[in-house]
Amino acid sequence: xxxxxxxxxxxAQIAAVMGVVMLTVMVLTLAERKVLGWMQDRMxxxxxxxxxxxxxxxxxxxxxxxxxxxxxxxxKFMFTLAPILALVPAMIGFAxxxxxxxxxxxxxxxxxxxxxxxxxxxxxxxxLAFASIGAYGIxxxxxxxxxxxxxxxxxxxxxxxxxxxxxxxxxxxxxxxLSGSLSLVKITEAQAGxxxxxxxxxxxxxxxxxxxxxxxxxxxxxxxVPFDLPEAESELVAGFFTEYSGMRFAFFFIAxxxxxxxxxxxxxxxxxxxxxxxxxxxxxxxxxLDALAWIENVVWFAAKVYFFLFLFFWLRATLPRLRxxxxxxxxxxxxxxxxxxxxxxxxxxxxxxPR
Amino acid sequence: xxxxxxxxxxxxxxxxxxxxxxxxxxxxxxxxLISYFVQPKYPEPEKLSTYECGSEPFSDAxxxxxxxxxxxxxxxxxxxxxxxxxxxxxxxxxxxxxxxLIEMLIFIGLFLVAYVYAWRKGALEWD
Numbered sequence: 001x002x003x004x005x006x007x008x009x010x011x012a013q014i015a016a017v018m019g020v021v022m023l024t025v026m027v028l029t030l031a032e033r034k035v036l037g038w039m040q041d042r043m044x045x046x047x048x049x050x051x052x053x054x055x056x057x058x059x060x061x062x063x064x065x066x067x068x069x070x071x072x073x074x075x076k077f078m079f080t081l082a083p084i085l086a087l088v089p090a091m092i093g094f095a096x097x098x099x100x101x102x103x104x105x106x107x108x109x110x111x112x113x114x115x116x117x118x119x120x121x122x123x124x125x126x127x128l129a130f131a132s133i134g135a136y137g138i139x140x141x142x143x144x145x146x147x148x149x150x151x152x153x154x155x156x157x158x159x160x161x162x163x164x165x166x167x168x169x170x171x172x173x174x175x176x177x178l179s180g181s182l183s184l185v186k187i188t189e190a191q192a193g194x195x196x197x198x199x200x201x202x203x204x205x206x207x208x209x210x211x212x213x214x215x216x217x218x219x220x221x222x223x224x225v226p227f228d229l230p231e232a233e234s235e236l237v238a239g240f241f242t243e244y245s246g247m248r249f250a251f252f253f254i255a256x257x258x259x260x261x262x263x264x265x266x267x268x269x270x271x272x273x274x275x276x277x278x279x280x281x282x283x284x285x286x287x288x289l290d291a292l293a294w295i296e297n298v299v300w301f302a303a304k305v306y307f308f309l310f311l312f313f314w315l316r317a318t319l320p321r322l323r324x325x326x327x328x329x330x331x332x333x334x335x336x337x338x339x340x341x342x343x344x345x346x347x348x349x350x351x352x353x354p355r
Numbered sequence: 356x357x358x359x360x361x362x363x364x365x366x367x368x369x370x371x372x373x374x375x376x377x378x379x380x381x382x383x384x385x386x387x388l389i390s391y392f393v394q395p396k397y398p399e400p401e402k403l404s405t406y407e408c409g410s411e412p413f414s415d416a417x418x419x420x421x422x423x424x425x426x427x428x429x430x431x432x433x434x435x436x437x438x439x440x441x442x443x444x445x446x447x448x449x450x451x452x453x454x455x456l457i458e459m460l461i462f463i464g465l466f467l468v469a470y471v472y473a474w475r476k477g478a479l480e481w482d
Contacts, residue, residue: 010371014378067394068387072403073415084383091379095372118371125442126372146416147405159424162431169438176445242406247390251383325481328427332479336434336470343441344463347448351456354449 005108013117017094025257026056032313039317066246071145074243078144083244083251086137089130090258096123097265098185100275100298115275115294116185123184124172127266128165131221134259135161138223138230141252142240153239156324157223157230163331164220164227170339171210171217174346175199175270178207178355184266188274195278200271204353209342211271213335215311218263220331222256224312226319227327264308268301275301426478437466 030045030053037044045052070079100115113119120126135158142154176182178199179190191197199207220227231239241252268274275297277283285293322330405412444451444459473479 006367006370007374010374011378013371014375018378018382064386064390065393065395067396068390069398069402071405072400073405080387084380084387087383088376088379091382092372092375095375117375118368120368120372145405148407148416148418151416151418151420155420155424159427162435163427166431166434166438169435170441173438173441173445176442177448180446180449182442182446237406246394247387251387328481329479332430333474340463340466340470344460347456347459350448351453 002110005110009107009110009112010117013114014095017099017117018091021091021094021258021261022254024261025254026060028257028260028309029056029059029253031309032316035310035313036317039314060250063246063250068246068248069243071147071243073146075144075146078140079243080248082137082141082144083248083255084137085140086134086255087251087258089134089137090255090262093127093130093262094265096120096126096184097262098188098269098274099301100294102185102189103294115298119183119185122182124176124182124187124266124270127262128169128172131168131259131262132162132165134255135165137252137255138240141244145240145243147243149236149238149242150240153230153236153242156236157240160223160227160230160327160331161221163328164217164335167213167217167331167335167339168221170336170343171214172270173343174205174207174210177343177346177350178202178205184269184274188269188276191273192276193280195273198271198273198276198278204355205346205349207271207342207346209338210346211267213339213342214267214271215308217331217335218267219312219315220327222259222263222312224256224260225316226321228321229324229327232321260309260312261305264305264312265301267308268304272304274304423481430473430478433469434466437462437469 033055034044034052036042045055048054048058070076095117096119098116098119102113102116102119104111104113106112138161139154139158142150142152142157145151175187179187181187181190187199191199191202196202200211201208223230229239230236231241236242241249244252277296277300282293282296284290284296405416407413440462441459444455444462448455
C-alpha cells in the first residue's frame, strides 16, 4: 500500500517534470530561431500558425513520421542505443532540481515535497555523474555510424566534454565550501534572504569567477556555439549525428536542449539563489498570502533559467566558432587555473570569515 | 536511527530516481517503437550508403585517429579523481578547521605539481 502510493506520487511528479521539460524544449526550438532571426533583423519561422508558434509541433510530427535510416555499415545495436543513452541522462538529471520552495504537504498520511522529485544528499554529484554518461551517447553514436564525419565529431565531442567537465567540477567546489552540502535543496536554502546572499556575490568570497567558469564550461559541455566543434557544419556536416534521421535524430536534438535546460537550472540553483526572490521573503508572503507564495518562487526560478537560456541564444548570434586548439588551450590553460585559484581563495576566506 | 531504518530512509529517497530512470527509458524506447510502426521503409543501397558529400564513399571509417584524444582522456581521469577528493573536504570544511585547510592546500599543491608537469611536457598543447 505504502509503496504503491509512493510509486503513484513519484510517477505524477516525474510526469509533470518531464512534461515541463519537453514543453520547454519545444518552446526553445522556436525561441532560438525567433531570437536568432530578430538579432539578424529577420522574422524567423512565420508559416505554421500565427507568427509561426506551431512550428515545433510541425517539426516534431515531421520527425516522428520520417524514415529511420540505419546505414549499411553501421553497428545496428549501438546505433539504436546511442540516442536513448543521450536522452535518458539528460532527462533524469532533473530528479534533484528544486523547482520551488522546499515545503512538505500531507497527502494520504505521507510527507510529500511537491517541487523536487527526490532530495538526495549528493544532488550535485548525481547530476555530474549522469552528465558524464550523456557523453557516452554522443561518442557511441559517432563511432557506430561508421562514417568519417560522425567519428570525428564524436571524438571531438568526447575530448571537449571531458575537458570542460573538469572545470565544472572545480567551479562547483567553491559553492559547496560555502554551503557545506551537496544537496541542491540545501544549497538553495543557504542563499535565502535577498540577492546579496546569492553565492555569485555573497560574502566572504563572491563566487563570481566560479560562476563565469561554470557558465562558459557548461556552454562547452552542451556543445553550443561558440564551442560547437563536434557539429561544425562547415567541416563535419552535422558531426556525430550526420547519419541519423527521423526520431533518433530528434532524440539527440531533445537531449541537447534538455541538457541546456539542466545546466541552466543548476547554474540558477548554485549561483543565483535558485527559487529565492532577490528580496527577503516573497511579496505574496508579506501580503499574508503564504499559501500562494510558492507561485512567486517558481516564477523567479523560471526567470533565472530563461535568462541563462537566452544567454545561450545570444552567444550563438554573437560569437564565431573557436578553433579546436584554441578550445583545448582555453579549457586547460585558462579556465582550470582560474577555477583552482578560486577554490584556494574561497577556502582561505571562508576560514577567516566563516558565514 | 537503527541500521535498517537508515537503509529504508535511503531506499525511499532513491526510489523516485529509480522510477525516473525506468520512465525515461520507457519513453525513449516507446517513442522509437511507435515511430517504427508509422514510418515509411524504402531501403535502397544508395540511401543506406555512408554520407560523404555526394561522392562514392571510400574505405572504412574504422581508422586510426590522433593519439592526442587519448592523452586528454588520461589527463581528465587523473585530474577528475583529484577533484572528487575535494568534494568531501569542502562539505566538512567548517568542522575541520585550520588542519583541514593546510592539508588541502598541500593536496592542491600536489595537484599543481602534476598540472605544471603536464603543461611543461606539452601535454596540454593541441598541435
